[in-house]
Amino acid sequence: MPRPTMRTEITHTVNVVQKERGFFGGAAHQCVVTKYIIHVSLPSAGSAVPLEWQVARRYSHFRSNHAALSSMFNNLPKLPPKGMWDSKGLSSSSAGLAPPDPELIASRMVLLDAYLKQLLAIPAISGCTQMRTFLGAYQGMQPAWFEGLSRDSLARMTPLPDDLVESSASPASPATTPGAWGSAAADGASPALAHGHKGDGSGHASASALDPPPLEEFAPGAAGDNSAAQAIIREMGLLVSADAFAAQFPKLHFASQPDVAAGMVQRFLNGMEAAVAVAHPEVYPNGCTEGALWWARDVLEDRLLHRLHDHVFGVLAGEQQEDTELSDCLDALSDALTPAQLDVSAAFCDTRFNRWAAASAELRQIALRRTPRAKMDCVMQCVLQLKQGLLECLGAVGGAGPLGADELFPVFVYVVLSCNPPPLASDGP
Amino acid sequence: MASRTSSYKVVLLGEGRVGKTSLVLRFCRDTFVDGQPPTIQASCLERALRLGDKTVNLVIWDTAGQERFHALGPIYYRDADAALLVYDITDTDSFKRIQVWVRELRKMVGDSIQLSIAGNKSDLERQRVVSRQEAAEYADSVGAHYAETSAKQNRGLDELFSSMGKRLLASREEKLGSPALGSGPASTRRSRGAAMVLIDDEPPASSSSSRCC
Numbered sequence: 001m002p003r004p005t006m007r008t009e010i011t012h013t014v015n016v017v018q019k020e021r022g023f024f025g026g027a028a029h030q031c032v033v034t035k036y037i038i039h040v041s042l043p044s045a046g047s048a049v050p051l052e053w054q055v056a057r058r059y060s061h062f063r064s065n066h067a068a069l070s071s072m073f074n075n076l077p078k079l080p081p082k083g084m085w086d087s088k089g090l091s092s093s094s095a096g097l098a099p100p101d102p103e104l105i106a107s108r109m110v111l112l113d114a115y116l117k118q119l120l121a122i123p124a125i126s127g128c129t130q131m132r133t134f135l136g137a138y139q140g141m142q143p144a145w146f147e148g149l150s151r152d153s154l155a156r157m158t159p160l161p162d163d164l165v166e167s168s169a170s171p172a173s174p175a176t177t178p179g180a181w182g183s184a185a186a187d188g189a190s191p192a193l194a195h196g197h198k199g200d201g202s203g204h205a206s207a208s209a210l211d212p213p214p215l216e217e218f219a220p221g222a223a224g225d226n227s228a229a230q231a232i233i234r235e236m237g238l239l240v241s242a243d244a245f246a247a248q249f250p251k252l253h254f255a256s257q258p259d260v261a262a263g264m265v266q267r268f269l270n271g272m273e274a275a276v277a278v279a280h281p282e283v284y285p286n287g288c289t290e291g292a293l294w295w296a297r298d299v300l301e302d303r304l305l306h307r308l309h310d311h312v313f314g315v316l317a318g319e320q321q322e323d324t325e326l327s328d329c330l331d332a333l334s335d336a337l338t339p340a341q342l343d344v345s346a347a348f349c350d351t352r353f354n355r356w357a358a359a360s361a362e363l364r365q366i367a368l369r370r371t372p373r374a375k376m377d378c379v380m381q382c383v384l385q386l387k388q389g390l391l392e393c394l395g396a397v398g399g400a401g402p403l404g405a406d407e408l409f410p411v412f413v414y415v416v417l418s419c420n421p422p423p424l425a426s427d428g429p
Numbered sequence: 430m431a432s433r434t435s436s437y438k439v440v441l442l443g444e445g446r447v448g449k450t451s452l453v454l455r456f457c458r459d460t461f462v463d464g465q466p467p468t469i470q471a472s473c474l475e476r477a478l479r480l481g482d483k484t485v486n487l488v489i490w491d492t493a494g495q496e497r498f499h500a501l502g503p504i505y506y507r508d509a510d511a512a513l514l515v516y517d518i519t520d521t522d523s524f525k526r527i528q529v530w531v532r533e534l535r536k537m538v539g540d541s542i543q544l545s546i547a548g549n550k551s552d553l554e555r556q557r558v559v560s561r562q563e564a565a566e567y568a569d570s571v572g573a574h575y576a577e578t579s580a581k582q583n584r585g586l587d588e589l590f591s592s593m594g595k596r597l598l599a600s601r602e603e604k605l606g607s608p609a610l611g612s613g614p615a616s617t618r619r620s621r622g623a624a625m626v627l628i629d630d631e632p633p634a635s636s637s638s639s640r641c642c
Contacts, residue, residue, distance in 0.1 A: 343445075343495045383472075404450025405441075405472050409493035 006126055006135060009039045010113040013105055014056070033058055034100050036112060040135050053270065055136035062112060065134040073125060077118035080111035229296035232276050241272065242300055246307035255315040265304065273297045302371045309370040323422065330420040337417055342410045348393045354411075355389030360419035367422050386411050434477070436486040437597045440505045442530045443515035444523040445494035448549040451580035452515060453489045456590055461581050478594045485594040489513075506534060511543040511593055516564075518548045518577065519556040524564065531571050543600065544573035545593050552579040 014035050035056040059082060066079040120126040233239060245268050254261040276296045305312075314320055339349050348354055362381040369375045390403055390411065441449045455461050457474040475488040492498075492505050506512055514530050516523040527546060534542055546568045548559065561577060568575030574592050578585035 343497060402450040402454055404453070405491035405493045406445045406450065406495065408472055409498060410495065413498070 006120060007041050008116045008120060010036050010109050011039045012037050013109055032100060034105055036109060053136060068130050069125065077115055080108065080115055226292050226295045229276060229292040233296060238272055238300055239303055242304040243307060246304055249308055250311055254311050255317065258316060269301055272300050302373055305371045327420055327422060330417055334418050334420065339414050342414045344410045344414055347397045347399055348390055348411055350393050350396060353389055353392040353396050355385045356415055359385040359415050363419050363421045383412060386415065434484045434486055435601060436488060437510040438508060439487050439489045439511045439513055440509040441489060441491050441513050441515060443494055444526045447515050447517040447523045448580050449494060449515045450491055452549060452578060453491055455580040455583055456586050478591060480591060480594050483598060485598060487590065503537060506538060509542060510597055513545045513547060515547045515549050517550050518559050519550055519553050521558050524559045543593060543596050545589060546573045546575045547589055548577040549580060551577040551584060552582045
């Protein structure tokens with residue numbers, strides 16, 4: 001299978017007002033800068049997952065990337081010069097906030113687009129870490145999500161309160177290899193990778209409900225397909241990245257801005273997925289299959305959400321009260337509730353066969369599960385018990401006819417209402 | 430362009446006992462349960478359909494037909510690509526019920542959902558109370574495809590579903606072709622992850638960092 005190669009297209013530019021640090025420690029001033037929005041995609045090559053994102057880069061980023069590539073490769077395509085733009089740019093920044101000349105920007109955009117395409121046509125370059133970093137392939141894993149982001153860039157994506165953006169002024173670490181950041185951040189998080197490397201049995205003994213399961217425990221039956229993804233996750237320290245992200249997460253104050261926080265998680269996961277998809281050839285020469293990619297995403301998502309659970313579930317204003325009220329309502333209701341009221345046919349009420357108790361027990365597990373997937377799994381197990389129960393009930397009375405939503409759904413609703421699993425409101429959709 | 434499998438969510442709506450579940454079981458599993466205890470349960474089944482050089486995957490969601498669960502309908506149809514409304518040709522109430530569904534669907538999700546109407550149990554011709562003409566005219570008036578089916582005798586199902594598949598393909602192609610949505614590869618289907626990510630932070634500094642503009 002061919003490895004996916006990145007394709008780029010500079011789709012448009014944006015002019016933003018940005019605070020610039022003065023030269024040699026001079027006073028900061030505002031100026032208009034132009035950012036080129038590069039659409040990056042990993043086209044679906046056979047079974048690979050189509051993946052795409054956008055990255056905003058300034059001319060100066062192109063230049064430093066070009067300089068870095070020049071030190072590694074010969075015969076690079078020529079970087080379009082800044083040319084006469086320099087004088088204009090200089091005068092506009094000294095004048096304050098005059099926007100750059102749109103025609104010049106437009107022609108620059110076309111030239112830069114062609115330049116990028118020429119670069120990526122060279123396999124050694126499109127595969128190198130420097131180029132991929134420039135195109136944002138690993139960006140999702142960097143602490144810059146929290147610390148290096150400028151107020152401006154955050155403000156345009158999502159409104160964010162001041163205290164968050166101001167919290168740290170330290171520049172993003174020079175993470176040219178994602179693993180470097182992963183291990184650097186490890187001291188702040190729990191030693192997650194230990195799960196992957198050690199072979200003694202002590203890990204299981206000490207494992208509590210609070211520890212995410214080790215990598216090997218995911219989808220044990222499909223290990224062959226997923227060994228590549230597993231190797232990539234290990235090699236790149238992605239579990240450590242996830243843990244470090246989770247450690248930073250409380251800074252986002254989920255309860256006060258759930259959408260922003262959810263957006264951050266989404267972007268982080270997308271970044272990790274991109275990192276797996278473009279993983280280094282030396283780790284796994286043939287790339288990842290689609291199945292392995294999904295698997296990797298699931299593992300990383302579970303890992304992250306497991307750690308975020310306490311910061312996310314039941315923390316919204318009024319959520320706990322809603323839970324209590326709903327639960328009280330159902331308690332009151334359960335005394336009067338009968339299956340017949342919900343159109344549950346009498347044939348399904350035979351407690352010898354209907355498995356309602358087992359289904360309720362499965363559903364109650366939901367409070368103990370810490371990831372959405374695991375919670376969903378409880379619901380699935382509950383439904384499977386009910387389906388089996390329906391079949392056995394029908395068998396017992398020699399019943400006939402199809403078994404579909406008409407039959408199953410009333411039973412499911414009855415079991416949910418009478419079982420009253422906590423906390424229904426905050427665990428619900 | 431190479432053939433690509435498109436997946437569509439189809440929601441089955443209609444009164445209890447009109448044969449929704451039988452219909453989907455017949456179409457997806459080619460079985461009909463009559464007079465013996467069922468061995469297959471169906472609440473969500475899928476089947477791939479070959480249409481010319483394209484393959485369409487229909488994921489069909491069964492719903493509870495009882496009136497008291499009507500309010501839960503939106504959970505199922507909100508993100509559906511197509512709705513299959515089933516009534517029983519021997520039951521006028523069930524035909525009236527699908528008209529309620531049609532009104533609700535048009536109001537809640539507008540034209541973004543393809544409608545098909547199936548008059549099921551066409552094997553019970555002698556007990557028919559809803560005429561073919563009345564149903565066809567009604568379907569026409571609301572922009573729905575109409576077919577009479579018999580899950581028991583396996584009649585009319587292939588035509589019903591392949592027509593649905595063709596119309597789903599056509600509407601997707603229409604959407605992809607329109608310039609408003611951007612061109613080509615950017616709009617490839619992505620089943621997970623939300624809107625496209627914009628990465629807008631400084632690239633990690635390389636060794637030769639010249640900071641200006």
